[in-house]
Amino acid sequence: MNRLPVLVSPYGPYADLALHVHDLTIRGHHAETLLAADQAEAITLMLGDHRTHRVSRLGRMYALRSLGRLDEAMRIAEDLIEDQARLGGPKATDAKIMADAAEVLINLGRIDEGLHYAARAMAVLEVAPRKGLRYFSAMASLGQAARCAELFELADDAMRRCMESFENPDDLYRSAAELTHIELWLEWALRLEQVGRVEDAANLFDKCVAVLENLTDGGIDSPLGSAVLAVCYTKSGRTAEAFELVKIFLPKMREAGQSNETRLLHLAHGLVLRATGEWRAARREFRAALELSVLRSQRLLFQYELAITAVLEFPGEATQAVLESLRGHVEALWQLRLDRRTMLRQAYRRVELEAARATADLAAASDALTGLGNRRMFDRQMSTVTAGGSLLLIDVDHFKDINDRYSHGVGDRVLGEIAAILRSHCRHDEVAIRFGGDEFALFLATGEDEARKVAERIRRVILARDWNTIVPGLKVTLSMGLAACQVGEPGRDLYDRADAHLYSAKRSGRNQLAAA
Template sequence: MLASTSGALVAPGEFGPYDELADSAHRLYIDGFSERAALSCRAWRLLTIAAGDRVTGQFLHYIEGIALQEAGRHREAVTVALDLLDELEDEPDPLWRAKALALLAESSTQVGEVSRAMDALAEGTWIVAHTTPGRYSHLSASMAVALALRAVFLFEQSDELLAGILLGSGPETDLFIAQEQALLSAYWATTLLVVGETTAAAPVFVTAAQRALRMGRIAVLAGNPEMVARAAVIEAYAVSRLGYPGLAAARIREASGQFLLRDELVETNLARLVLGLAAMDDGDFAAARAELRGAWESSRRASREIWSSAAMEAMADVDVAEYGPHPAVDRWKLLAREALGRVWVERDGRFTSLQTRHQVRALTAETNRMGQAALLDPLTGLGNRRMLAGAIDSAIDDLAAVFVDVDQFKLVNDHFSHAVGDEVLRRMAVILRAHCRTDDVLVRYGGDEFVILVFGGGPAAEEVAARLHSAVRHAPWGQIAAGLAVTVSVGVGRPVPAHGAIAAADAALYAAKRAGRDRVVTV
């Protein structure tokens, strides 16, 4: 049985009719099947394009980009990000642009194009910071920007953005957020460890363990045993780095029975690092090398620099444990730390660069705001004479003007009060906006006088004038003050040279007032 529907306008949702395709591709990406996710996105985009489902097509395009990024195919991810930005030229939701910019920033960083990455990241973070939260698109954009910040080692800013995302959007979404928070802490702490900041790394590893425990609890509530196990791996990695390799290895062996340790997963690298360090602690150096080499090779393929550096340093520690200290090992570690240390030091410059870009954007926005305010009448929000002059200077020959004057406005102020008079002027502004066309220029000329510049010739101006006159006469003025009635005299100046249109409308207005007010006169 069909239910009746109303004629009310309904805002479009954030998701398209084929959204299940995007959900499926995203699940492949989350589960570590990045190559399959990218191929699925390309195939399913053809369907959504043919069906006219633009929204799902955008989701699939974005998921393709992050899947390529996760697979280590960074140059292809850059291309997808640039194509997506072109596709979003007329997209009204700025958060979509923030997501594409975040993808561009992260992938550009990986291919060494840092300047472009910082430009994209600056705009993306600005959009997220100046857009009202509460929708899925804001959550998704915040996640994307946070991961891009992590890619340029701005961990504090990334962590702040992730921490500001409130849980409660649904079990799967909450689980994804918790996972990224746990991985961020593990990534951050490992970076500190590799650059030699051992003392600073310890509390961040504690945070990683705590966040992994929370991720595990959410995974249980979501009924996702694989993510429960992956949370246990992250926790075990943090525990191992805090000095308990045996306990951590036991947790890994327990968790590895719940999901396949695929090379595509970051958690696989962490598991191998844990098992390698535990084997070294037990004196099984061959097993330690096998695990650590596996971690190093998979990290290198995916361009996960931090994890490959951590694996390489751990392999050096295995050599020292088996064969004793050697000057070459120390020199190698020093060179590796200095190389990564330079990147670590550069993060201060990147933060300064980001802040500078934000300051420029803030200054530009404030300048635009102040410039716009200089063109507006503060009481009604309509344009002022300055705006009128600018519009006339840029006008073409089909300009006409409509002059509106509130009849006996002084009596309104004297009889009802100036507060009522101000409300009448504000209500006049509302009526003008409601009954004028989008391209008309609305101006409070002064006192109780208003001017409308109408582009399209005399008949268009006369039609606007007639609508305004009737709307004012029939407006419920008694709602403002009992006994209040308001009428207007309206003059229309037909198209003549632009400046002459105003003079003609003014002359027509005075003709209307001399003829008894409450009427429209055209000159």
């Protein structure tokens, strides 16, 4: 039967379902996102499309995070991390999920844990391929996590790398990242202004204006860019231009439910009104922005602007005391920000040490010739095997004859080829072992019926392989013994049963599988 060609997506064969979920949350329609995620996850589970299911779950997590339902978002993040460890995937995807978890943890106030996940994401991204959508997405997530921790320098660097991952400067994703980068600069500038670093803040406001005006001249029409530009105009004294943007975009964004853009436009409007002495109207705008704020850092920003407005409208000791108290709180948070930089460096160092130990452990448990696990790894796996799994023992038939007839070099090449085939038949949570000479083992995470199918596939692949490409006349076959682990069965007993089946296969003529 002929089939139409289908584009292969890294996000799964039914990627459009998950991309619709992401599109809704990107546009700020978070309640609709959750409904779409319900449908996408039900369909992808039914169809067995686990990759698309994970992508949809990620979109759900973003929506929950934006709605302030952080505990629910964190449960999804933990599930995604567990799935990624079990099912495997590209390094950049690992890093993205860890960075997203870091952001949720930081917003929950679990700073230590959040910075540890951020450090893990950083370490993975150091060795991940630095081009393409996966790296872009992971770096964007790391930048967002750093921004939530007010680690603006790290966020700035992450967003720069994010944009550099696309060679085409006109790429849509790159343009979106550039707008996010500018929004980061705005938040950084507002924080700098609060702690008295007015000149540094002014430089960043000017930088935002220059880049945004250039984007506008280049034909990029973005509500987010216009909202950020309106705030930066007010901070640069260009209140008339800011007001024009507010008039155009605030009603549209409010009607469309775009809370982020609406919040920024309310801020810009409040600043314009305050600049003209309309204190009460300015307070109304700042309160409107405050009501749209989900995160503590956002709320603090508008509380600060309200306090300044109160001092201007009702000068006196009471309002001044409130403002001074708020400034003290802001400065204390800024000091915490500096402490987090140290904490992140320490967390990154811990991650490096953990990786070094893991590498050393892996080397000690690896076979030098084939790269599979060695006898040490075999013993470790035997101590942890549980019901539901199976042990497959494998011997190369007449391997001594291969060495004697063709040389040990040829024998080593045969072992390397077999190891590669065994490795290719292992899932993420399964282990291939060479524990001596021509003896191999596979720890399979399946029951006997599925394990038989895996063993037979391996045997047929070995049998069909054209071994003449190594040396003319070479033939290689395998004998196999399989045993499925029973409830409460010790590893030693499982091994004895598999070994007995292996010898049964040899006595019955070799090149076959024997099982219970």
